[in-house]
Amino acid sequence: NVGYYNGTMGPLEEMTVPMGDRALYFGDGIYEATCVANRVPFALDDHLDRMYNSLRLLEIPFKMERDQVKAELQKVIDAAEDSPIHFLYWQISRGVAMRNHPFPTDAEPTLLIYVKPHTMKSMDKPYKLISMEDIRFKLCNIKTLNLIPSVLANQRAVEHGCDEAVLHRGSRVTECAHSNISILKDGVLQTAPTDELILPGITRKHLLALAKEHGISVLEKPFSMVELMNADEVIVTSSSALCMKAESIDGIPVGGKDPQRLKFLQDAYLEKFQRETQPK
Numbered sequence: 376n377v378g379y380y381n382g383t384m385g386p387l388e389e390m391t392v393p394m395g396d397r398a399l400y401f402g403d404g405i406y407e408a409t410c411v412a413n414r415v416p417f418a419l420d421d422h423l424d425r426m427y428n429s430l431r432l433l434e435i436p437f438k439m440e441r442d443q444v445k446a447e448l449q450k451v452i453d454a455a456e457d458s459p460i461h462f463l464y465w466q467i468s469r470g471v472a473m474r475n476h477p478f479p480t481d482a483e484p485t486l487l488i489y490v491k492p493h494t495m496k497s498m499d500k501p502y503k504l505i506s507m508e509d510i511r512f513k514l515c516n517i518k519t520l521n522l523i524p525s526v527l528a529n530q531r532a533v534e535h536g537c538d539e540a541v542l543h544r545g546s547r548v549t550e551c552a553h554s555n556i557s558i559l560k561d562g563v564l565q566t567a568p569t570d571e572l573i574l575p576g577i578t579r580k581h582l583l584a585l586a587k588e589h590g591i592s593v594l595e596k597p598f599s600m601v602e603l604m605n606a607d608e609v610i611v612t613s614s615s616a617l618c619m620k621a622e623s624i625d626g627i628p629v630g631g632k633d634p635q636r637l638k639f640l641q642d643a644y645l646e647k648f649q650r651e652t653q654p655k
């Protein structure tokens with residue numbers, strides 16, 4: 376496990392951050408995460424596009440150019456112990472300053488990175504989900520460090536023997552605590568549109584592209600809890616677990632009615648992941 380903070384690298388367990396880092400007081404920063412195979416991070420440019428967009432929306436004046444960010448990330452990846460798959464996490468905070476809500480005038484944004492060995496879940500093992508009201512704010516399109524509602528939702532999921540929490544605002548399904556959610560219904564892949572209520576997931580994006588590429592219709596339209604419960608298949612996507620199917624929500628069986636199409640999409644995703652992380 377390797378850690379990095381503003382250019383200093385060392386064993387993750389020994390790394391420290393200054394007390395004034397605004398990530399600590401306000402969650403005033405953004406993050407990104409992806410899986411790495413053969414020391415090649417998957418879909419890195421998509422993650423960097425989203426990173427710069429999150430920074431722009433939070434008005435964090437992070438000056439490092441994309442190629443330099445890539446080089447810093449690679450340095451940490453290359454220093455990690457051997458593993459077939461690694462998990463790469465990085466975050467940028469607004470900087471280090473005395474605690475005060477408005478933006479500090481003289482702080483430089485900080486870059487924190489860590490890499491650790493990772494085991495991907497088998498996509499054959501279905502998720503159990505728990506449903507919960509989405510109590511998050513309306514900046515869900517920004518990958519901010521403010522994750523308390525997601526932390527609470529995932530804790531409830533674990534307490535109920537579930538893998539993820541599916542969130543809804545009233546009847547409308549938004550996403551999961553740390554994943555997007557899509558359904559297959561009558562051969563169509565449906566998922567919520569990217570607005571301020573969901574994170575524009577990279578896995579979601581690639582799944583939709585793969586579906587289109589293979590002639591599966593895609594519908595970006597909100598769906599309800601009732602539609603979710605009656606879907607042919609339920610698919611939960613994230614960078615760390617790729618495309619997982621769900622078998623139950625609140626203990627009620629869901630999906631299982633279009634296994635071939637689901638498996639086809641999962642296989643296509645895994646194939647893309649493997650192809651795009653070939654050793655350089």
Ligand code: PLP
Pocket residue numbers: 408550551552553554555573574575576577578579612613614615
């Ligand atoms: N939605 C939320 C709230 C998340 O935190 C995440 C990932 O961390 C996702 C969706 C999935 O996004 P991605 O596929 O880019 O990992």
